[in-house]
Amino acid sequence: xxxxxxxxxxxxxxxxxxxLTERITVDQRRAIETELYTLRQGARGERExxxxxxxxxxxxxxVVVIHDLRLPDGLGGHVQFDHLLLNRVLKxxxxxxxxNFTGRISKNEHDEWCVWYPKKRHxxxxxxxxxxxxxxxxxxxxxxxxxxxxxAFRRVEGWVIVPPTCKIDRTRIGTGTRIVKxxxxxxxxxxxxxxxxxxxxxxxxxxxxxRAVGAQLVSQHVPPxxxxxxxxxxxxxxxxxxALPTVLTDKPGIVEKLPDTLTEGTTVPQEGQDTIQxxxxxxxxxxxxxxxxxxxxRAENSAxxxxxxxxxxxxxxxxxxxxxxIPVVDGISERALPDGRVAFLAQTGTPAADxxxxxxxxRAIWNPRFRNxxxxxxxxxxxxxxxxxxxxxxxx
Numbered sequence: 001x002x003x004x005x006x007x008x009x010x011x012x013x014x015x016x017x018x019x020l021t022e023r024i025t026v027d028q029r030r031a032i033e034t035e036l037y038t039l040r041q042g043a044r045g046e047r048e049x050x051x052x053x054x055x056x057x058x059x060x061x062x063v064v065v066i067h068d069l070r071l072p073d074g075l076g077g078h079v080q081f082d083h084l085l086l087n088r089v090l091k092x093x094x095x096x097x098x099x100n101f102t103g104r105i106s107k108n109e110h111d112e113w114c115v116w117y118p119k120k121r122h123x124x125x126x127x128x129x130x131x132x133x134x135x136x137x138x139x140x141x142x143x144x145x146x147x148x149x150x151x152a153f154r155r156v157e158g159w160v161i162v163p164p165t166c167k168i169d170r171t172r173i174g175t176g177t178r179i180v181k182x183x184x185x186x187x188x189x190x191x192x193x194x195x196x197x198x199x200x201x202x203x204x205x206x207x208x209x210x211r212a213v214g215a216q217l218v219s220q221h222v223p224p225x226x227x228x229x230x231x232x233x234x235x236x237x238x239x240x241x242x243a244l245p246t247v248l249t250d251k252p253g254i255v256e257k258l259p260d261t262l263t264e265g266t267t268v269p270q271e272g273q274d275t276i277q278x279x280x281x282x283x284x285x286x287x288x289x290x291x292x293x294x295x296x297x298r299a300e301n302s303a304x305x306x307x308x309x310x311x312x313x314x315x316x317x318x319x320x321x322x323x324x325x326i327p328v329v330d331g332i333s334e335r336a337l338p339d340g341r342v343a344f345l346a347q348t349g350t351p352a353a354d355x356x357x358x359x360x361x362x363r364a365i366w367n368p369r370f371r372n373x374x375x376x377x378x379x380x381x382x383x384x385x386x387x388x389x390x391x392x393x394x395x396x
Contacts, residue, residue, distance in 0.1 A: 022369075
């Protein structure tokens with residue numbers, strides 16, 4: 001039975017993508033894109049593991065499945081559990097630590113771990129994943145003891161789960177070490193059953209008791225919060241710069257005119273600082289030939305970043321405003337931005353918005369702050385023609 005589904009880090013990924021649409025330095029952009037790549041890789045590994053565990057144990061009344069659980073560690077911090085399996089019959093708990101390695105994982109005689117990646121001459125050193133999983137298992141044991149559930153489970157084990165494509169160097173890592181490929185975990189878990197484990201059929205928890213223990217764990221989950229803006233030294237925008245540029249009415253396709261005090265061009269990235277998705281699925285990052293006057297290059301210098309943000313705000317107050325909205329087709333409008341780009345927008349959740357998204361993909365970039373599509377003038381011409389053609393085909 002599944003008591004908590006996998007979160008997938010979607011909120012953190014959205015927050016970092018939103019930071020990429022702001023005025024940031026080259027170093028900040030590079031650091032955010034690196035963090036995004038790491039998050040997506042980790043989320044993909046956890047999602048694949050969760051999918052296999054859900055298929056294997058999701059309909060079982062003997063096993064409770066809990067994903068992405070975060071509990072206080074009693075020391076002022078928190079401990080993160082990627083996946084927990086509570087078996088009421090075997091009276092065992094598996095604490096699963098997911099590692100999305102793509103190379104060959106190995107270690108030396110000093111228990112120092114590394115990953116050999118393809119086309120790299122030297123290995124990448126990593127923390128001991130087995131020790132990490134065992135530390136999480138010991139902390140869970142303390143939680144069970146504090147809540148008087150120790151007698152319900154004889155064994156709490158830490159396991160390291162890697163993708164099927166990851167190679168495990170068994171010449172260095174013994175077969176008894178609890179690190180397995182995700183598709184082999186179930187067999188390894190049930191084969192390591194002792195005679196005392198089998199007595200759980202007589203003394204194990206009932207289905208209701210198991211569900212109660214799992215529900216108590218889930219009830220103490222503390223959702224994570226990451227101050228991404230502070231971590232990457234991205235200054236807060238002024239209120240007038242973060243407000244939405246348009247007010248959408250309750251009538252599909254109707255957009256009220258923007259107040260004069262708000263300009264859409266104040267917080268969107270300058271031309272040449274966007275990551276553009278091409279039609280073949282690749283991405284292209286363009287950078288300006290010269291940085292803005294007074295803009296700092298080092299994200300680590302928070303004082304300089306704050307000064308840069310203030311100078312940027314002063315410049316944008318006197319900058320030209322975006323043009324008024326111009327209807328393109330029913331439900332879709334456009335406006336010219338001060339930097340020469342064009343923004344296309346439609347009311348969220350309408351068929352017009354879906355049609356606009358389908359046409360803009362590969363031609364424009366999505367700006368989540370203003371919920372519109374940004375593109376240069378040459379791409380805007382293509383989008384207009386495609387929208388008009390689509391409307392004509394629909395009406396005919």
